[in-house]
Amino acid sequence: MESTPALSIEFGAKALAERLSRCEVEAQTNLIEKLEGVRVAFNALPHVVMVLNRQRQIIFCNSALLELLGDFDTKHVLGVRPGEVLRCVHAQNETGGCGTAEPCRTCGAFFALMNGVRGKLDCQDCRISVRFGESFRALDVRVLVNPIEVQGQFFSIVNMTDISHEKRRKMLERIFFHDVMNTAGGLQGLLELGRDVADLQEAKNLFGALESVAGGLVEEIAEQRDLIAAENDELKVIPxxxxxxxxxxxxxxxxxxxxxxxxxxxxxxxxxxxxxxxxxxxxxxxxxxxxxxxxxxxxxxxxxxxxxxxxxxxxxxxxxxxxxxxxxxxxxxxxxxxxxxxxxxxxxxxxxxxxxxxxxxxxxxxxxxxxxxxxxxxxxxxxxxxxxxxxxxxx
The missing domain is CATH 3.30.565.10 (Histidine kinase-like ATPase, C-terminal domain)
Known part of the structure; x- marks a missing residue:
């Protein structure tokens, strides 16, 4: 994928780090909770849905987010920012948390959230590296941000969808329809050359080239197989x-x-x-x-x-x-x-x-x-x- 362009931020570092107090967040949560049917509607959606205030703090979420986190107490996510909840590797910093580190300027989710703060509908794909114990995991997500107004206050509804399978499918299509096809084409070309080879030494050289190309083809397929196994914690290490x-x-x-x-x-x-x-x-x-x-x-x-x-x-x-x-x-x-x-x-x-x-x-x-x-x-x-x-x- 092409790199996400760095976002030109109109907000200073202090404004990006600013948060509302717990009491102010809970007041905003009560405002959303009172909307008729909002809890039932959000919980009926299979993907993660959050409502954020202008400081990008979570004031409301559906059950899909709580299930993802393995924590069914909403109080633990209120007032926290999305990257902090998901344990993004860049969210734990000394500059103010999610959205304040230098790498955040290339984050698609941050780009979408800031446009939501400006009152703009936006959708961005995002790659998030998250901490998982002592190691990390890579998430590919699509973030849709829809600004809303409730009783004179402005919020953003954030829909977050896992697109890892879509990204993996595109990657495999590229590998098998481009890289593997190119290698297979080279193999076919060498085989066609072999039809007219009469000299023994030339035939040996051609056989060596065929062996090399075929080995590369097998290695290319094995590398992708092992990458998928590694992501699923199924890869066996033989030292x-x-x-x-x-x-x-x-x-x-x-x-x-x-x-x-x-x-x-x-x-x-x-x-x-x-x-x-x-x-x-x-x-x-x-x-x-x-x-x-x-x-x-x-x-x-x-x-x-x-x-x-x-x-x-x-x-x-x-x-x-x-x-x-x-x-x-x-x-x-x-x-x-x-x-x-x-x-x-x-x-x-x-x-x-x-x-x-x-x-x-x-x-x-x-x-x-x-x-x-x-x-x-x-x-x-x-x-x-x-x-x-x-x-x-x-x-």
Whole structure:
């Protein structure tokens, strides 16, 4: 999906953080409660419905929101803002909560809510990263905001619909109707070439190319299968001992052999260390492959991409650098599911890197950006993953 444009806010930071007192919120709640049939009508809707005041605080909600939260006491959500109720990773901050952090300026829900405050009907798609225990979950929601007036006071009715399945369907359509079709087309082209091959060496070379393309096709399908399993907490991790530089060297060599990426120079930093650590070679390859792919796609043809690995205390770090500094607007959204600078139906590369690293590999991921050195993504994994046992080396 294309990035959400940063919203030009007419309200100052103090105004965005401002809240009404508990007593004032309860008075507004009573005003809505007295509307005939409102409770029955809202509870009959299957999706989340909230009524917000001009400070974007919840003053009324339906049972769908309470069921989503697993808390059936309305008092716990009154006066709270939507991002705080949903445990958005950006809502817990020192600047005033939901709507006051810098990443909020690219949030579709915030955009819609602010238009509601201005008295405008608006509908926006939104990607929300929410805390779930020690990890995070990605929500794709559609937020419809309808301003209303009740006894001289202005409120917003907010309808929130889960569109994760719609986004996933579009993603799979893009994969199978574009990426997989392209790969299958390449496979078909090689098979057609094989009809006229008479030379034994040429036939061997063609067979090697066929094997490579077919392997890439299977890997592409397996990657999407595993991503869906990871989101559903169904992905099984099979650990083994890995040698960092050997693993990275194999990936870079495979990457350089792919004609699709022949216009870029991809190399391994000479200072890279060959540390041994325990992790999942399959999932780690997925993460590193996406790091390399994103670096290439973010750079102009002919640019040099540098990858490396090093031991850092009790962790092993892998990093990939490209010479193009990531814009601030992209930085604020880069790990969100469905976000991409490459168009609709894309945007799972950086999201899957974070998902696999932090939820399944016990690691950490971050990026550094500077005008001088460009953009560098870094992942770090513990050398000794407690509770994991492996007997074989991979790499």
């Amino acid at each position: 083994a001992y890995i040698r960092s530089r050997e693993l990275l060297h194999g990936l870079v060599r495979q990457f350089c052999a792919n004609d699709q990426y022949g216009r870029w120079s991809v190399r391994i930093d000479e200072g890279s260390e060959n540390a041994t650590f325990l992790s999942s070679p399959v999932l780690l390859r997925r993460v590193l492959k996406n790091m390399l792919k994103n670096a290439v796609e973010a750079s102009p043809a002919g640019a040099e991409i540098t990858a490396g690995c090093r031991k850092a205390g009790d962790s092993v770090e892998f990093w990939v650098n490209n010479p193009v500094p990531m814009t601030r607007e992209v930085q604020l959204q880069v790990f969100k599911r469905s976000f991409s600078t490459k168009g609709e139906g894309r945007g799972i590369g950086t999201y899957s890197m974070k998902l696999l690293t932090e939820r399944y590999l016990n690691g950490r991921i971050h990026f550094d950006v500077s005008p001088e050195s460009g953009t560098t993504f870094v992942v770090a994994y513990p050398i000794d993953n407690q509770g994991w046992k492996g007997e074989e080396f991979a790499g």
